[in-house]
Amino acid sequence: MSGSTEPIKDYCLLGTKHSHSPIAGQCSDAYESGDYATALREWKPLAEKGLANAQYNLGQIYRRVQRAPQGYKTAVKWYRLAAKQGNAAAQSNLGWMYDLGKGVPKNYKTAVKWYRLAAKQGLARAQSNLGFMYDLEKGVPKNYKTAVMWFNIAAKYGNNKNASGNRDIVAKQMTTSQLKTAQRLALECIRKKYKGC
Numbered sequence: 001m002s003g004s005t006e007p008i009k010d011y012c013l014l015g016t017k018h019s020h021s022p023i024a025g026q027c028s029d030a031y032e033s034g035d036y037a038t039a040l041r042e043w044k045p046l047a048e049k050g051l052a053n054a055q056y057n058l059g060q061i062y063r064r065v066q067r068a069p070q071g072y073k074t075a076v077k078w079y080r081l082a083a084k085q086g087n088a089a090a091q092s093n094l095g096w097m098y099d100l101g102k103g104v105p106k107n108y109k110t111a112v113k114w115y116r117l118a119a120k121q122g123l124a125r126a127q128s129n130l131g132f133m134y135d136l137e138k139g140v141p142k143n144y145k146t147a148v149m150w151f152n153i154a155a156k157y158g159n160n161k162n163a164s165g166n167r168d169i170v171a172k173q174m175t176t177s178q179l180k181t182a183q184r185l186a187l188e189c190i191r192k193k194y195k196g197c
Contacts (some may be wrong), residue, residue, distance in 0.1 A: 001087075004039035008140040011089075012027030012028065012031075012032065012071075012183065013027070013032060014124070016052055017064065017190070018031055018032045018034075019060070019090065020056075020060050021054075021056050021057055021087075022053065023042075023043070023046060023053055023054055024059070025100075025101050028042065028043075028057075028084065030042060031057070031061070034121070036061055036065050038089065039057070039061060040061055041056055042056070042057065043057045043061075047078060047081070050081075050085075052081075052085040052086070052087040053084040053087065055078045055079075055081045055082035055085075055087070055090065055185075056078070056079065056082040056087050056089055056090040056093075058074075058075075059073075059075045059076075059077075059078035059082065059090060059093060060077040061075075062074040062078065063075035063079075063093065063097075063129060064073035069103065071081035071103075072097065072101040072102040072103030072104075074103075074182075075093075075097065075102075075103055075106075076097050076103040076104050078090075079091075079097065080094055083114060083117070086117075086121075088117070088118040088121040088122070088123040088126065089118070089123065089140045090125075091114045091115075091118035091121075091126065092114065092115060092119075092125055092126035092129065094114045095110075095111045095112070095113070095115035095118065095126065095129060096111070096129065097112030098110040098111035098114065099111035099115075099129070099133075099138070107139075108138040108139030108140075109139040109140075110139075111129075111133065111139055111166040112130065112133050112138070112140055113131065114126075115129045116128045116130060119150065119153075119194070119197075120194035120197065121194075122157070122158060122194075123158070124153075124154040124157075124158020124163065125154070125158075125160060126155050126186070127150045127151075127154035127160050127163070128150065128154040128158075128160050128162060128163040128166065129150040130150045131147045131148070131149075131150035131154065131163065131166060131167070132147070132166070133147075133172075134146040134150065135147035135166075135170050136145035136148035138148045143164035144170055144173055144174050144178065144182075145174070145178055145181055145182045145185065146185070147170050147192075148167050148170050148171055148174065148178075148179065148181075148182035148183075148186075149182045149183075149185040149186045149189065150168070150181065151163045151164070151166050151167035151170065152167055152183060152186040152188075153186050153189060154189070156166060156186070157190055159173075163176075185197075
């Protein structure tokens with residue numbers, strides 16, 4: 001397999017259109033340059049052997065490149081395989097697919113399930129998405145304190161810049177006491193390594 005840039009925090013080109021998981025510590029030149037056919041040929045045999053990062057990467061190709069209903073369905077298949085193995089990025093993306101109804105029927109409760117699994121592994125975007133679910137009453141009861149708790153965690157511990165802005169929007173609807181409770185809950189959640197959050 002071709003290699004290129006060094007992965008940062010277990011991702012290649014984090015935050016870009018070509019973000020993907022490294023395979024054997026290497027990023028893919030083919031995927032990064034937009035040669036998706038070659039990347040697909042490189043990753044598919046590894047994904048079929050059960051390698052979670054390769055399964056996640058195939059999900060990325062089908063979700064980002066194909067984008068048609070069939071592409072989304074195939075992305076869900078690969079994300080689900082990686083997510084069941086505990087791949088946090090795949091869990092978060094699978095939650096997103098259920099949240100928006102891409103490749104699967106829209107199901108907020110299932111989206112929350114996958115976001116929560118990824119959030120408990122420390123994935124900031126899943127933590128932020130979980131905050132949205134509580135704020136917007138999607139699959140869970142509306143709970144501003146819990147929403148702000150997850151936004152706080154994503155902003156402070158996951159370095160998710162959008163989470164702090166979203167937290168501030170929700171915070172305007174809360175009392176000072178509620179905000180203090182949300183901050184305490186965030187600190188407790190981190191201290192307990194996300195158990196019971």
